[in-house]
Every structure is written in C-alpha cells, then in structure tokens.
Amino acid sequence: MFSDRVQINIRSGKGGDGHVSFRRELYVPNGGPDGGDGGNGGDVIFEVDPGISTLADFRHKRTYAAGDGKEGGKQRRHGKSGDDIVLKVPEGTIIRDLETGKIIADMSGSPGLRKTILHGGKGGIGNMHFATSVMQAPRYAKPGKPALERAVVLELKCMADVGLIGFPNVGKSTFLSRVTHAQPKIANYHFTTLHPNLGVVDFGDHQDGFVLADIPGLIENASQGEGLGHRFLQHIERTRYLIHVVDGAGIEGRDPYDDICTINHELSSYSPQLAEKPQVIALNKMDLLPEVERKRVSEELQERLGGDAGPRVFCVSCATSEGLWDVLSYVRGQLASMQQDRIVYESEFSPEDELIRDELPFTVTRKKGEFYIEGPRIEKMLGYTNLESEKGFLFFQDFLRDNGINDELIRLGVQEGDTVHVCSYDFEYYE
Ligand SMILES: Nc1nc2c(ncn2[C@@H]2O[C@H](COP(=O)(O)OP(=O)(O)OP(=O)(O)O)[C@@H](O)[C@H]2O)c(=O)[nH]1
Ligand SMILES: [Mg+2]
Incomplete structure (x- = not known):
C-alpha cells in the first residue's frame, strides 16, 4: 500500500562465454581457431523520470534483472550483448544497500539523471584470440564474468522546499x-x-x-x-x-x-x-x-x-x-535569506566494489613480532583508497573492521605500538 519505501533485488547480466571452435574448410585439414567473444551482460541503470511521483510501480515485482550476454559463435561471431535494464524512479529516490543500510546513490539533482548501479559482466574472449605461433590450436576460451546481484531499498524523500x-x-x-x-x-x-x-x-x-x-x-x-x-x-x-x-x-x-x-x-x-x-x-x-x-x-x-x-x-x-x-x-x-543548497546525499557504498572485493583472498600473519596484512583484496582496496585524505583513512579503518582484520590482529596478540605492514604501508597499531 505504501510506496515511498520498497525493497527489490537487482541483478546485472552475466557476460557470455568465449567460444571454442576451429575453421572447417574444404582441403584445409587443421583450420585455425575461430571461436568468437561472448557478449557483455546488461547493466542495471536507474533513471529519474519527472512523470513519476511514487515508487508504486515497484510493488508488483521483486527482482529486476538485465539480460545476459550470449556465448560467442564459430566463424569469429561475437555473442549478442545482454539488454540493459532501466529502472525509472521519481526524483529524490535514494538507493540504499539493504545489508549495510548505506546509501548507494541519491537520484536527485536533475530530471533525466541516470546512474549505472551494477555493470554487466564482461563477455569472455573466444579462442580465436589465443592463436599464437607456439599454440596453434587452443582448446581454450575465457568464460564470461559473472552477474552481480544485490538487494536494495528504494526510499523516496520528497523534493519540496x-x-x-x-x-x-x-x-x-x-x-x-x-x-x-x-x-x-x-x-x-x-x-x-x-x-x-x-x-x-x-x-x-x-x-x-x-x-x-x-x-x-x-x-x-x-x-x-x-x-x-x-x-x-x-x-x-x-x-x-x-x-x-x-x-x-x-x-x-x-x-x-x-x-x-x-x-x-x-x-x-x-x-x-x-x-x-x-x-x-x-x-x-x-x-x-x-x-x-x-x-x-x-x-x-x-x-x-x-x-x-x-x-x-x-x-x-x-x-x-x-x-x-x-x-x-x-x-x-x-x-x-537562507543558503540555497539543496541537500543531496553522498554515495557511501559501492555495491560493485563490495561484490568484487568479497571474492578476493587476503591473509593476516605474524612474523617476528610484526604483523602482515596482505593479499589481492587488500591491494585492490589500497588501489582506490587515498590514505592521505581523512575520508580515505576512515574508509581504510572501516575496511579493516568490516573484513574482520582487526579481530584477527587481536587474536594474533597485537599490542599497542606494534608494527603492522599493510602491503607496502607500515603502521603502528593503536586501538
Ligand atoms: N473549521 C475549520 N476546519 C478546518 C480548517 N482546516 C481544516 N479543517 C477541517 O479539518 C479536517 C482535517 O483537515 P485535513 O486538511 O484533512 O487535515 P490534515 O492535517 O491533512 O490531516 P491528516 O492528513 O490526517 O494528517 C477536515 O474536516 C477539514 O475540513 C479550518 O481552518 N477551519
Ligand atoms: Mg492530510
């Protein structure tokens, strides 16, 4: 009945797999590899539609999925890309992550505003790309990247003065x-x-x-x-x-x-x-x-x-x-006589970072009284975090906490003032 707060699942399209095939031509005994690339999966996009004033349309359906990319074909045929899905919302809609409650995006500012919330998986490349002089007949193609899925809450905060x-x-x-x-x-x-x-x-x-x-x-x-x-x-x-x-x-x-x-x-x-x-x-x-x-x-x-x-x-x-x-x-x-600024909420959470990061491993170890936090998940985080800025450093601290790294350090017996190596950075540990 109430349409100013709805919970939905959104899913981007899976990337189509790369194809494995070989040229079959008359009088050519071993044709080269000709498997085409898979198509990209579709994106999940939100768009402000000035003609809509409630979230009532989202009542009827629970999951909104973009199309999957199709597999590549023989004769270097590229798989068809999955269709994007465009979800139309009233201006002032806030998209929140269900699990963390954090704001993913604030759909306010201009009519027609568009934001891509989940990208489709990239299509895998076909075996036609793997024909090197050493390996003339590869039976190998890359699979498409997986779809991303997330439960979100749409919340309408009206745009009145x-x-x-x-x-x-x-x-x-x-x-x-x-x-x-x-x-x-x-x-x-x-x-x-x-x-x-x-x-x-x-x-x-x-x-x-x-x-x-x-x-x-x-x-x-x-x-x-x-x-x-x-x-x-x-x-x-x-x-x-x-x-x-x-x-x-x-x-x-x-x-x-x-x-x-x-x-x-x-x-x-x-x-x-x-x-x-x-x-x-x-x-x-x-x-x-x-x-x-x-x-x-x-x-x-x-x-x-x-x-x-x-x-x-x-x-x-x-x-x-x-x-x-x-x-x-x-x-x-x-x-x-008041300031004109309209309140627009900053994004606090990127579901893509979260979903991609979740899969990557990391380790927390102790060697000679010093502590080492390493692995691809940590490197990826450092790759998009500026530790010099206050915001970046706060994000870094939240990251250590949310990933259970602080707990792990404590379990390994970390004390105030101990040195902690985080990839190439060195820190002193304080509560
Ligand atoms: N006599 C008189 N009645 C009023 C006045 N303003 C509103 N009413 C009456 O009060 C009742 C409630 O008015 P609404 O405008 O629906 O009140 P509301 O604050 O929007 O109520 P909710 O939507 O339930 O929160 C109606 O019967 C109106 O006719 C007024 O100035 N004088
Ligand atoms: Mg009323």
Missing part, C-alpha cells in the same frame, strides 16, 4: 489545497494523508515561488516508528523550512503549545538536523473562535514559545484562507 507538519487532522492538506493547485484528500479523521502531496506556491508576481509538501500527520513516538512515523519523517529531511500547523480551536481537546512540543520532540529524536530546521507556526481553525479569543490564544502561544525569540505565530483559517498568504510571504522572505 517547505513542508507542512503537525498532528493528524489539523488541516495540513486543506492548507496545501488552498494555496496551490494540488488536490489532496481532505477529511475529518486521522491519517487521511498517507503520502506527501506536493504543490507549487505561485505568488503571481514573477518572483520565485516554492514547492510546498503536505506531509502525513505525525504523532507521539513517531520517531520510534509509531503511526508509520519513520516513513513520514523521512520526507521532511530534504525540506528547508517547516510550516508547523496546529489546531488553535482545540477541537480534539488538545493544547496547541503541547502539540508543538510533542512534534518537535519527535523531530529531534529522529534526527538533530530535523530539529534545526526553521519553523513558523500556523495557528489554524481560527474561524471557529471569536475575534477576541483568537488574539488571546495566539498571543499566549507566542509568549509560551519564547516571545520574539521563538518561532513566529500566525493566526490562519484554512477554511476561509485567511492569513495563509501572510505565512507564505513570511516563509518566502526567510528562504531568500
């Missing part, structure tokens, strides 16, 4: 419907909205508007996952500003100040960055209160939130649209 947050039923969707062309479902019960709805706020004065998102209602313990809290909170991560909507008429018998504190507590429990996002308060349903009451309620709330030092409180009514544009103009002014 400003998010409407608050308890269920306070009027967030009504707010969005009044100020944009979006037509979210509005109803007098909790959790009417289950996916964010986006709308463009257009001020009609040739100045930039912004994208506003109506985010599903949050409740106490949302940060612990209550009421699908995690899925809902993830949508707030990329917004730059929050409009915190509260029911100022207290229809459900709650106090607006307590509601604000509860939601803000959930934001900070989920992530400190969320708690730091600037907010403005939209004290809604003011049409239900007499004029004097409105003033009293809003002034009291502003006071309890810290007066001028706290977030600004606006009296609004989504029913009559009163005050909504005051809130939006204020937010636009605030956005203009």
Whole structure:
C-alpha cells in the first residue's frame, strides 16, 4: 500500500562465454581457431523520470534483472550483448544497500539523471584470440564474468522546499489545497494523508515561488516508528523550512503549545538536523473562535514559545484562507535569506566494489613480532583508497573492521605500538 519505501533485488547480466571452435574448410585439414567473444551482460541503470511521483510501480515485482550476454559463435561471431535494464524512479529516490543500510546513490539533482548501479559482466574472449605461433590450436576460451546481484531499498524523500507538519487532522492538506493547485484528500479523521502531496506556491508576481509538501500527520513516538512515523519523517529531511500547523480551536481537546512540543520532540529524536530546521507556526481553525479569543490564544502561544525569540505565530483559517498568504510571504522572505543548497546525499557504498572485493583472498600473519596484512583484496582496496585524505583513512579503518582484520590482529596478540605492514604501508597499531 505504501510506496515511498520498497525493497527489490537487482541483478546485472552475466557476460557470455568465449567460444571454442576451429575453421572447417574444404582441403584445409587443421583450420585455425575461430571461436568468437561472448557478449557483455546488461547493466542495471536507474533513471529519474519527472512523470513519476511514487515508487508504486515497484510493488508488483521483486527482482529486476538485465539480460545476459550470449556465448560467442564459430566463424569469429561475437555473442549478442545482454539488454540493459532501466529502472525509472521519481526524483529524490535514494538507493540504499539493504545489508549495510548505506546509501548507494541519491537520484536527485536533475530530471533525466541516470546512474549505472551494477555493470554487466564482461563477455569472455573466444579462442580465436589465443592463436599464437607456439599454440596453434587452443582448446581454450575465457568464460564470461559473472552477474552481480544485490538487494536494495528504494526510499523516496520528497523534493519540496517547505513542508507542512503537525498532528493528524489539523488541516495540513486543506492548507496545501488552498494555496496551490494540488488536490489532496481532505477529511475529518486521522491519517487521511498517507503520502506527501506536493504543490507549487505561485505568488503571481514573477518572483520565485516554492514547492510546498503536505506531509502525513505525525504523532507521539513517531520517531520510534509509531503511526508509520519513520516513513513520514523521512520526507521532511530534504525540506528547508517547516510550516508547523496546529489546531488553535482545540477541537480534539488538545493544547496547541503541547502539540508543538510533542512534534518537535519527535523531530529531534529522529534526527538533530530535523530539529534545526526553521519553523513558523500556523495557528489554524481560527474561524471557529471569536475575534477576541483568537488574539488571546495566539498571543499566549507566542509568549509560551519564547516571545520574539521563538518561532513566529500566525493566526490562519484554512477554511476561509485567511492569513495563509501572510505565512507564505513570511516563509518566502526567510528562504531568500537562507543558503540555497539543496541537500543531496553522498554515495557511501559501492555495491560493485563490495561484490568484487568479497571474492578476493587476503591473509593476516605474524612474523617476528610484526604483523602482515596482505593479499589481492587488500591491494585492490589500497588501489582506490587515498590514505592521505581523512575520508580515505576512515574508509581504510572501516575496511579493516568490516573484513574482520582487526579481530584477527587481536587474536594474533597485537599490542599497542606494534608494527603492522599493510602491503607496502607500515603502521603502528593503536586501538
Ligand atoms: N473549521 C475549520 N476546519 C478546518 C480548517 N482546516 C481544516 N479543517 C477541517 O479539518 C479536517 C482535517 O483537515 P485535513 O486538511 O484533512 O487535515 P490534515 O492535517 O491533512 O490531516 P491528516 O492528513 O490526517 O494528517 C477536515 O474536516 C477539514 O475540513 C479550518 O481552518 N477551519
Ligand atoms: Mg492530510
């Protein structure tokens, strides 16, 4: 039912095997080798499609595989390459590795953005390449490289500038419907909205508007996952500003100040960055209160939130649209004074490195009180790690830990200050 988080398996195509065959010609007793190369396996590619807004299409199928390369043929025929598979996702989709939870790619930045996540295996070469003067009739061709397969989680973090947050039923969707062309479902019960709805706020004065998102209602313990809290909170991560909507008429018998504190507590429990996002308060349903009451309620709330030092409180009514544009103009002014950078997540994990690295061996040994970490897996890692940079060194340390190398050193009796040789590098060991 929910399509902002799905788990799928992706698999690239296997490379086709090289072929072994020999020329058969009339009057030529031993024709030379003529086995062709195998085709390359297809890649798994993700592409941002501006026409898609949810991950719902991924509900129906579990595994997405690119085509395998075909085997080479006789008479030097090249095997057909496997077809790539292109998975179309909405902008803002994050591809995460299921096993480690790390980010493989953030599909945001531009419509049409394409990223190859798993390359197909290379085709093996046919025996036609092995005809040397010494070995005229090789019965040998290379097999294609294997396919790569990985379980990933797709997660949609919506790409809005400003998010409407608050308890269920306070009027967030009504707010969005009044100020944009979006037509979210509005109803007098909790959790009417289950996916964010986006709308463009257009001020009609040739100045930039912004994208506003109506985010599903949050409740106490949302940060612990209550009421699908995690899925809902993830949508707030990329917004730059929050409009915190509260029911100022207290229809459900709650106090607006307590509601604000509860939601803000959930934001900070989920992530400190969320708690730091600037907010403005939209004290809604003011049409239900007499004029004097409105003033009293809003002034009291502003006071309890810290007066001028706290977030600004606006009296609004989504029913009559009163005050909504005051809130939006204020937010636009605030956005203009903020840094423009959109949050794009860096890739933390390369499934290809992981999958290829897994197969390579390494050893950890002790000789004359010194320790040696060696082997192709280590060399490969050093080949793409810059130990001089902080990031590279951190990666190196994680690598030693994740591959059980630290544990192995400890088992061999390593002490503080001992020398550890990692291929051609020497280190002193410290916890
Ligand atoms: N009187 C009055 N009713 C309002 C106002 N704003 C919203 N409502 C009503 O409050 C109810 C809930 O509105 P929604 O916009 O669906 O609330 P929501 O915050 O999106 O709720 P969830 O999607 O469940 O989180 C509906 O019956 C609206 O008609 C308002 O300003 N005044
Ligand atoms: Mg709603």
